Amino acid sequence: MALPKHLKNGLTPLEIEFLAENELIEIEAAIDTRADLELLSGTLPGLKPLRTNSVPLWMAISLKKKHKCNIRVPTWMTVEALTQTLKDEQSTDERFSSLPYHYMEIAQLLLEK
Structure with a gap:
């Protein structure tokens, strides 16, 4: 993507969005993973139904698309x-x-x- 000269040293909007997707958000899972989740960024406790779980935003969106969780509004x-x-x-x-x-x-x- 061609950027103006004064923006070439900064982050693009897509890169900023990518960084934001690592923020933790609360979900109510509809699945039980039974084991901890090993991610590149670290280990998350296993998901349990009817319990509030904190997961990265990208994971919450992915689970929501598959109807595996409800995202709690921050x-x-x-x-x-x-x-x-x-x-x-x-x-x-x-x-x-x-x-x-x-x-x-x-x-x-x-x-x-």
Whole structure:
């Protein structure tokens, strides 16, 4: 992909999205893996039905497509939390909100799926 000269040293939007997919998100699994999951990034505890499990976003999306889990909406992504965040940012010029680092990419991926 041809990028302007001033962007060649930075990350592309697809690379940023790839990094965001490693953020952990909570799911309610519909399957029992019985064993821990060995991933390149580390070991995750096994998935158990009717229990909240934390998995990378890419895995949650993959399981959701196969109807193997339900993704829990992050607390920061509710209407009330976003409204409060907006009010907090508008009331002060000294700090940014406490949203996750890749909040835009995470929200876009969750809303697309």
